[in-house]
Amino acid sequence: MAMQDCLLKIKGISLEFSGTPILKLVNLSLNQGEIHALVGENGAGKSSLFKCILGIISPSQGEIIFLNESLSGYSIREILRKGIAMIHQELMLIPELTVAENIFLGRESMPGKRMGLREINQATTDLFQEYDLDIPVGAFVKDLSIAHQQIIEIMRSVSQKARLILMDEPTSSLTEKEITFFKQLIFRLKSEGISIVFTSHKMDEVFGFSDKISVLRDGEMVGTFSKEEVNPMSLVQKMVGREMKDFYPKAISEVGESILSVDDLSCVPHFEHVNFTLCVGEVLGLSGLVGAGRSDIGQVLFGIKKKTSGQMFLKGQVYNPENPSDALRAGFGYLGEDRKEMGIIPEMNITENMSLGLLDAGYRKLCFIDDEKENSDAMDMQGRLSVHSAKEGQRIQNLSGGNQQKVLFGRILLNNPEVLILDEPTRGIDVMSKFEIYTLILSLKKQGKAILLISSDLPELLAMSDRVIVISKGKQMAEMTREEASPEQVLAYALH
Amino acid sequence: MKELKAFFTKSPTGGIFLALILVCVLFSSMTSRFLTTTNLSVILNQVSVNAILAFGVTFVIIAGGIDLSLGSLVAVCGVVVALLSQNNEYSLWIAIIGTLVAGLALGALNGIIVVLTKVPPFIVTLGTMTIGRGIALILSKGRPISDLNESLNFLGNGDLFGIPIPILFLVLSYGTCHVLLTKTVFGRYVKAIGGNEMASYVAGVRVNRIKLYVYMISGLFAALAGILLTARINTGQPNAGLGFELDAIAAVIIGGTSTRGGKGTITGTLLGVLFIGVINNGLDLINVSAYWQQVIMGGIIILAVVLDGLYQKLKMNI
Numbered sequence: 030m031a032m033q034d035c036l037l038k039i040k041g042i043s044l045e046f047s048g049t050p051i052l053k054l055v056n057l058s059l060n061q062g063e064i065h066a067l068v069g070e071n072g073a074g075k076s077s078l079f080k081c082i083l084g085i086i087s088p089s090q091g092e093i094i095f096l097n098e099s100l101s102g103y104s105i106r107e108i109l110r111k112g113i114a115m116i117h118q119e120l121m122l123i124p125e126l127t128v129a130e131n132i133f134l135g136r137e138s139m140p141g142k143r144m145g146l147r148e149i150n151q152a153t154t155d156l157f158q159e160y161d162l163d164i165p166v167g168a169f170v171k172d173l174s175i176a177h178q179q180i181i182e183i184m185r186s187v188s189q190k191a192r193l194i195l196m197d198e199p200t201s202s203l204t205e206k207e208i209t210f211f212k213q214l215i216f217r218l219k220s221e222g223i224s225i226v227f228t229s230h231k232m233d234e235v236f237g238f239s240d241k242i243s244v245l246r247d248g249e250m251v252g253t254f255s256k257e258e259v260n261p262m263s264l265v266q267k268m269v270g271r272e273m274k275d276f277y278p279k280a281i282s283e284v285g286e287s288i289l290s291v292d293d294l295s296c297v298p299h300f301e302h303v304n305f306t307l308c309v310g311e312v313l314g315l316s317g318l319v320g321a322g323r324s325d326i327g328q329v330l331f332g333i334k335k336k337t338s339g340q341m342f343l344k345g346q347v348y349n350p351e352n353p354s355d356a357l358r359a360g361f362g363y364l365g366e367d368r369k370e371m372g373i374i375p376e377m378n379i380t381e382n383m384s385l386g387l388l389d390a391g392y393r394k395l396c397f398i399d400d401e402k403e404n405s406d407a408m409d410m411q412g413r414l415s416v417h418s419a420k421e422g423q424r425i426q427n428l429s430g431g432n433q434q435k436v437l438f439g440r441i442l443l444n445n446p447e448v449l450i451l452d453e454p455t456r457g458i459d460v461m462s463k464f465e466i467y468t469l470i471l472s473l474k475k476q477g478k479a480i481l482l483i484s485s486d487l488p489e490l491l492a493m494s495d496r497v498i499v500i501s502k503g504k505q506m507a508e509m510t511r512e513e514a515s516p517e518q519v520l521a522y523a524l525h
Numbered sequence: 526m527k528e529l530k531a532f533f534t535k536s537p538t539g540g541i542f543l544a545l546i547l548v549c550v551l552f553s554s555m556t557s558r559f560l561t562t563t564n565l566s567v568i569l570n571q572v573s574v575n576a577i578l579a580f581g582v583t584f585v586i587i588a589g590g591i592d593l594s595l596g597s598l599v600a601v602c603g604v605v606v607a608l609l610s611q612n613n614e615y616s617l618w619i620a621i622i623g624t625l626v627a628g629l630a631l632g633a634l635n636g637i638i639v640v641l642t643k644v645p646p647f648i649v650t651l652g653t654m655t656i657g658r659g660i661a662l663i664l665s666k667g668r669p670i671s672d673l674n675e676s677l678n679f680l681g682n683g684d685l686f687g688i689p690i691p692i693l694f695l696v697l698s699y700g701t702c703h704v705l706l707t708k709t710v711f712g713r714y715v716k717a718i719g720g721n722e723m724a725s726y727v728a729g730v731r732v733n734r735i736k737l738y739v740y741m742i743s744g745l746f747a748a749l750a751g752i753l754l755t756a757r758i759n760t761g762q763p764n765a766g767l768g769f770e771l772d773a774i775a776a777v778i779i780g781g782t783s784t785r786g787g788k789g790t791i792t793g794t795l796l797g798v799l800f801i802g803v804i805n806n807g808l809d810l811i812n813v814s815a816y817w818q819q820v821i822m823g824g825i826i827i828l829a830v831v832l833d834g835l836y837q838k839l840k841m842n843i
Binding site for chain 1 (some may be wrong): 708709710711713714716717720721722723725726727728729730731787788
């Protein structure tokens with residue numbers, strides 16, 4: 030390999046945080062125009078590695094060489110100017126500014142030239158034309174979809190002449206269609222000689238996008254592989270360090286009689302005329318693009334949104350929850366789409382987060398909290414769901430995504446619900462936790478819970494569900510059994 | 526020793542406690558008049574009104590709100606208790622209970638507007654602050670109300686077993702609020718709402734009801750503060766309580782309660798109140814002019830919060 034082809038070389042970097050090793054002698058090298066996937070469980074050290082490259086934290090030993098120059102001692106600003114950019118999971122745009130203003134933010138007056146609004150708009154239009162992007166440069170960022178916002182961040186890096194773009198789970202909030210576009214865009218960047226390192230938990234992207242794949246496990250680099258050397262199964266094994274027989278666990282259990290039926294349910298403008306029944310011991314999958322109305326169906330069932338017409342029946346009785354408390358009392362459990370927004374109370378510990386839904390009904394003595402019962406129930410649940418925490422009383426915000434999600438499952442299960450609505454139960458969590466959650470869902474199904482599973486992860490949805498309903502633009506397009514449903518077919522209906 | 530270290534490093538109030546000890550040591554070294562039983566009792570007596578207000582508003586701030594109407598509520602309730610205990614027309618009990626009910630009702634007004642209109646509490650209570658001041662002036666016709674019931678005076682200036690009554694109220698309020706916040710379902714809900722309102726709602730917490738309650742608590746304690754203030758000066762003053770809300774909120778924040786909500790303690794608030802009280806008292810004792818006292822006080826408030834931030838960071842690495 031010629032020397033000038035090598036863009037980035039990480040030589041044996043180690044990092045410690047208050048005594049705990051985060052990265053151990055990590056090596057990585059990257060060529061120009063290479064797309065490199067960085068995989069590993071949450072907590073394996075992926076984000077720490079990114080932070081080291083960007084100069085946000087400095088490693089305790091080792092060296093990072095970018096374009097034949099060591100980056101040690103440079104500030105974040107200087108490193109950015111050398112051509113390294115990062116696209117964070119939470120986008121860093123200013124919603125109240127326009128697309129063009131965001132792209133040139135902080136660079137309106139460069140030495141020697143000042144860019145007025147007209148120049149900025151023109152430069153952005155030229156840039157977008159070059160990349161065949163159809164986004165109005167004068168639109169406010171707040172009015173754009175997440176996918177477009179992400180593209181704008183990428184374009185900002187491109188306009189800053191970035192040679193290397195680091196992306197932290199870039200596709201986690203994109204729909205299938207948007208991911209296809211995203212893929213075209215990064216291949217375009219590659220052809221311009223820009224290198225990309227991205228993290229992802231989705232195997233089809235890891236294999237679909239990248240030239241090379243590096244695996245981190247517990248802060249150590251397991252190795253860098255070409256696509257031909259590994260397959261999804263062997264890659265997962267390398268990530269978790271042990272063998273997993275089948276990624277989606279299987280369990281055969283009987284589906285019982287109907288418990289919930291939804292009759293011509295509408296919640297304008299989100300969805301209209303939805304009909305289905307859900308049975309005891311059944312997993313019913315709800316598929317569709319983000320924004321198609323699937324999450325809204327779950328929210329109406331749980332009393333978060335109000336229906337506009339139609340009816341719901343629970344065990345033959347009319348069911349019409351005014352708010353989530355009604356739904357909880359009726360025997361519903363709900364896991365929201367966005368853990369941070371609708372799930373965790375960040376400052377509270379595991380126990381407090383678990384018991385929150387049941388304080389009134391289960392842990393109240395007069396107006397006081399029954400500590401003993403609360404703690405013992407929460408500890409039991411924590412053991413049952415194998416929630417891993419470093420120390421007792423740890424705040425939930427310091428847990429990994431997978432463990433946070435397990436705590437939220439604990440909150441639901443303490444209430445002993447009959448019907449569970451699970452909206453994206455495995456979004457943004459590591460492979461091992463995903464596997465545990467699948468196993469949990471199947472055991473709940475076996476216990477006779479009725480489960481409505483909403484997911485953007487099509488392989489997951491098809492593997493877990495007994496039946497699948499496809500929603501597109503608020504309309505029910507199809508209902509299929511597991512045997513009838515193929516990914517192509519479901520996607521065809523979803524894109525309809 | 527280990528427990529002591531744990532208190533300073535683990536407890537959220539360790540930092541402010543340390544600061545309080547430091548200023549006490551500082552003032553004791555500067556004047557012999559500081560560390561005497563009489564002076565300490567004077568400090569507690571002086572801070573009692575601010576403490577009671579601060580305890581109440583701690584709930585509002587932890588729930589993610591703010592109550593700027595406190596000072597005006599003190600004035601309204603101070604006038605109400607004065608009117609009810611003028612010329613021995615009603616018994617003291619009726620005057621007190623009537624005033625507490627008035628405080629609850631005014632607090633409920635704040636809460637209802639916040640919950641129903643979704644207007645930020647800063648704006649709502651800024652409005653009710655002005656409304657409250659107006660009501661106090663209307664009720665009193667703009668004049669101080671005197672000739673109050675003798676027994677009311679006792680509440681402000683008397684003592685029980687040698688302990689001044691306002692200090693007893695301070696201790697009682699502290700205990701009640703501390704238990705309410707840490708041991709009850711309500712207290713847990715207050716923290717949950719401040720931590721993540723949407724998540725609490727989805728988990729089944731009746732968010733609106735809890736929000737209403739926190740403003741009612743704030744109103745109730747403002748009424749108690751108003752009663753004590755009127756009793757102490759033996760007149761109902763429609764202009765009383767000007768700026769009290771700022772002292773109370775400052776104490777809450779110095780005491781480590783997050784302005785973004787979700788976390789805070791009543792003990793922290795008490796320490797914050799004492800911190801402000803000790804500094805005011807100490808500066809008086811060493812003859813710093815009242816004008817300079819304000820400048821110093823403001824600086825110290827900012828410094829305390831900055832230092833606490835640094836301290837919290839430091840703690841993470843221990």
